[in-house]
Amino acid sequence: MIKFQGVHKWFKALHVLNGIDLHVQKGEVLVVCGPSGSGKSTLIRTINRLEPIDQGTLIVDGMDLSHKKTDLNKLRAEVGFVFQQFNLYPHLSVIRNITLAPTKIRKTPTKEAEEQAMALLERVGLAIKRDAYPTELSGGQQQRVAIARALAMKPKIMLFDEPTSALDPEMIGEVLAVMQGLAGTGMTMVVVTHEMGFAREVADRIVFMDHGQILEEAKPEEFFKNPQHDRAKQFLKQLLSPMH
Amino acid sequence: MDFQVIADNFTYFMIGRYPNGPLGGLGLTLYLAVVSCILSFFGGLILGLLSLSRIAVIRYPINALINAVRGLPLLMVIFWMYFLLPAVLGKPVPESRTVIAALTIFTSAYMSQIVRAGIEGIPKGQVEAALSTGLKPWHAMLYIVLPQGMRNMIPSFVNQFVSLIKDTSLAFIVGVSEITHVGTQVNNRTMAYPTEIFIFIAAVYFIVCFAFTSFSRWLEGRLAWRKSI
Numbered sequence: 001m002i003k004f005q006g007v008h009k010w011f012k013a014l015h016v017l018n019g020i021d022l023h024v025q026k027g028e029v030l031v032v033c034g035p036s037g038s039g040k041s042t043l044i045r046t047i048n049r050l051e052p053i054d055q056g057t058l059i060v061d062g063m064d065l066s067h068k069k070t071d072l073n074k075l076r077a078e079v080g081f082v083f084q085q086f087n088l089y090p091h092l093s094v095i096r097n098i099t100l101a102p103t104k105i106r107k108t109p110t111k112e113a114e115e116q117a118m119a120l121l122e123r124v125g126l127a128i129k130r131d132a133y134p135t136e137l138s139g140g141q142q143q144r145v146a147i148a149r150a151l152a153m154k155p156k157i158m159l160f161d162e163p164t165s166a167l168d169p170e171m172i173g174e175v176l177a178v179m180q181g182l183a184g185t186g187m188t189m190v191v192v193t194h195e196m197g198f199a200r201e202v203a204d205r206i207v208f209m210d211h212g213q214i215l216e217e218a219k220p221e222e223f224f225k226n227p228q229h230d231r232a233k234q235f236l237k238q239l240l241s242p243m244h
Numbered sequence: 245m246d247f248q249v250i251a252d253n254f255t256y257f258m259i260g261r262y263p264n265g266p267l268g269g270l271g272l273t274l275y276l277a278v279v280s281c282i283l284s285f286f287g288g289l290i291l292g293l294l295s296l297s298r299i300a301v302i303r304y305p306i307n308a309l310i311n312a313v314r315g316l317p318l319l320m321v322i323f324w325m326y327f328l329l330p331a332v333l334g335k336p337v338p339e340s341r342t343v344i345a346a347l348t349i350f351t352s353a354y355m356s357q358i359v360r361a362g363i364e365g366i367p368k369g370q371v372e373a374a375l376s377t378g379l380k381p382w383h384a385m386l387y388i389v390l391p392q393g394m395r396n397m398i399p400s401f402v403n404q405f406v407s408l409i410k411d412t413s414l415a416f417i418v419g420v421s422e423i424t425h426v427g428t429q430v431n432n433r434t435m436a437y438p439t440e441i442f443i444f445i446a447a448v449y450f451i452v453c454f455a456f457t458s459f460s461r462w463l464e465g466r467l468a469w470r471k472s473i
Contacts, residue, residue, distance in 0.1 A: 050372055077378030087373035091391050100387060101377035146373075153377055 001026045001157060001188050002047060007056035009042060009212075016042050017053070018212035026156075029189045031199040031220075034209035035235060040192045043209070044159050047190065048079040061156055077105055080150030084162040086142040088134040088149070094121070095130040098149045106153065113152075120148040124178050140171025144178055151182075158182065160191040196239060200224060208232045249437040250444045253430050257444070260421050266340075268421035270448060276340065276422060277409045280347035284408075285401065287348055288355020293385075295360055313353035319414055322346040326418045343415040351408055358400040362393035395467050402460035406453050413449075423448060 002024035009017035016039045024030050032040045045051040046058060049065055049072050058065045061078050089097050098120060099113040108116070121127045124144040134142055143163060150158060160179065164172040176198050183189055183202050193199065199206055199220055206223045208216040208231075215229045227233045250257070260268015267275060294306045313321070325346035330337045366389050374384035416425035427445040431438050 048376055050376065073375075073378050073380050076376055079376075081373075081376035083369060083373060085369050087367075087369040089370065089373070089388055089392075091395075101374075101379050104383055104387075105378045105380075149377065 001028075001061060002190070003057070003059045005057040005059075007046070007053050007058055009039075009046065009051065009054050011042075016212050017046070020056070020212075020214060022207065022214060022217075024188065024190060026188050027186045028204045029183045029187075029191070029202055031203040031206045032190065032192045032209060033194065033196075033199065033206065033235070034215075037211075038209040039212040040209050041161055044161050044190055044192050047157070047159055048076050048081050050081070073105070077101075077153050078156045080153065080155035080158045082143070082146050082150050082158070082160045082163050084165050086134075086139070086146045086166070088142055088146055090134050093131050093133055094126070094137075094145050097134070097145060098152045101149075102152050117148070117152060120151050121145075123151075123181070124148050125174070138171060139167045140174045143167065143171075143175045147175075147178055147182070157188045157190070160189065160193065162192050162194070164193065164195055194239065196224075196236075208235065210235075245440050245443075246437065247440050247444070249430070249434050249440055256430065257423060257426055257448075260426060266421070269426045270423045270452075272340070272420070273409065273412045273422040274452075276343060276347065276412045276415060276420075277405065280344050280351060280412075281405045281408055283344070283348040284351035284355050284404075287352030288359050291352055291356035292359025292363065295356055296363060310353045310356055313349060314357075316350075318346070318350050318411055319417065321350050322414055322418060325349070339418045339420045340415070343412075343418065343420050347408060347411060350411075351404060354404060355401070358397050358404065359393075362397035362400075363389055365396055366392050398467065399460050399464045402456060402463065406456045406460070409452055409456070410449060 002022070004020045004022040007017055007020040008015070018039075020043065032043060034040050042051055046053050046065070047060055053066065060075060063070050063075050065075070088094075089100070092100065095114060095117050098117040099108075099110065102108040102113045102116070103110055118127060118130065121130060124147055126141060126144055126148070129137060129141065129145070134145070137145065147163075163179070164175050167175065172195065176195060179189070179191070179198070180202050191198075191203075203220050206216075206218060206220055207214055208223070208227075208229070210231050216223065216227060216232045218228075223232070224236065227236055257269045259271040260266065262268065262271065266272075291306060291310060294302055295310060297303045297306070322343060325342040326339065329342045329345055363385075370388050370392070371381075371384050374388045375381070379387075412422050413424040415422050416428065419425075421429070423445060427441050431441050434441075
């Protein structure tokens with residue numbers, strides 16, 4: 001579904017992705033973790049071409065991202081993205097936020113688009129908020145709407161860039177629950193997160209990055225019980241008991 | 245001071261010789277300002293969007309043009325249009341039309357900067373979110389960026405309009421009978437009341453401009469409420 005081969009990327013002098021080789025299978029839930037500046041956000045942003053790669057091959061859903069002829073809009077219609085800052089459109093109601101892309105890109109008639117949007121809102125538990133505006137919602141609610149918006153285009157892959165990092169602790173749970181439900185339906189997901197509880201419960205595989213490189217790749221039980229790389233060990237220690 | 249001269253010529257100050265001649269006075273001032281404002285809005289929008297183009301061959305000449313116009317005094321542009329327009333079109337052009345052309349070109353250059361600032365003020369995340377759902381860049385501009393940007397731009401547009409009202413006074417240099425010119429005509433005829441006449445003219449400009457700046461302030465208040473996150 002997603003294949004990185006020898007991928008490199010530089011931001012001016014900074015080697016932000018340093019030889020990434022990664023293969024994500026269909027239906028897999030991959031969690032990417034690592035310290036700040038490890039390149040994990042950049043990695044996920046290359047998958048829907050919000051960031052281009054400088055070297056190597058990146059194939060997503062059969063489309064080669066470096067190829068000039070690749071239709072980026074078509075690619076992005078198949079890959080949903082959920083941002084840390086939600087990025088809902090403040091001037092549009094919740095339902096319009098969700099139906100905008102389907103009506104313009106898939107040419108879905110408004111009535112049908114709204115019915116599908118309502119089904120998604122039901123799924124994320126926010127059906128009553130259909131006519132509300134983003135500024136009237138809490139962070140957790142906004143993020144759930146953002147997930148519904150990403151799902152509206154019926155993507156094959158869902159990408160999450162630290163979806164709960166901007167949320168108050170009480171609201172993290174409701175968003176993770178939605179993501180867990182989504183994983184249960186067999187969606188291919190790549191999630192950049194610090195939420196290790198989620199990783200342990202839901203991930204099929206965990207990837208640990210630092211300084212632009214993948215240092216460790218393992219199933220959750222192995223990763224948490226038996227981390228191989230020193231940096232991974234250090235990271236887990238810090239994460240699970242931050243005061244020591 | 246004897247303001248009788250104002251009362252005697254009041255209609256002339258307000259609408260010139262109309263209907264026995266073209267519109268003049270305050271009526272003409274407002275007409276010039278409104279028409280130029282509407283045309284500059286579209287001019288500014290188009291120039292603003294072009295100045296942000298990713299295609300360098302479009303962006304550089306447009307920005308050069310905008311900077312050139314912004315570096316010229318309006319008086320210069322009015323003169324240029326007065327001589328240039330009939331020459332280019334090969335037929336005589338009424339002075340008020342050359343003035344509207346000049347005001348439009350001049351104001352569009354300033355409006356383009358307002359449009360640009362409005363567009364650049366929208367967080368990049370909005371565009372990224374739109375593109376991530378498969379929307380094309382022009383969809384993002386039309387449905388996401390411009391609607392939000394417009395709310396920022398409106399107060400600046402109104403301020404530009406107020407400047408435009410005052411700038412119309414320069415039209416008198418090419419013989420257009422807007423209110424300042426009418427004032428000088430009445431003064432030349434009656435000779436004895438320059439103080440009263442020009443106090444009156446100043447008061448008229450002040451009242452009109454004050455009305456619009458107050459409107460602008462009210463508008464800012466209303467728009468800010470809706471945008472507060």
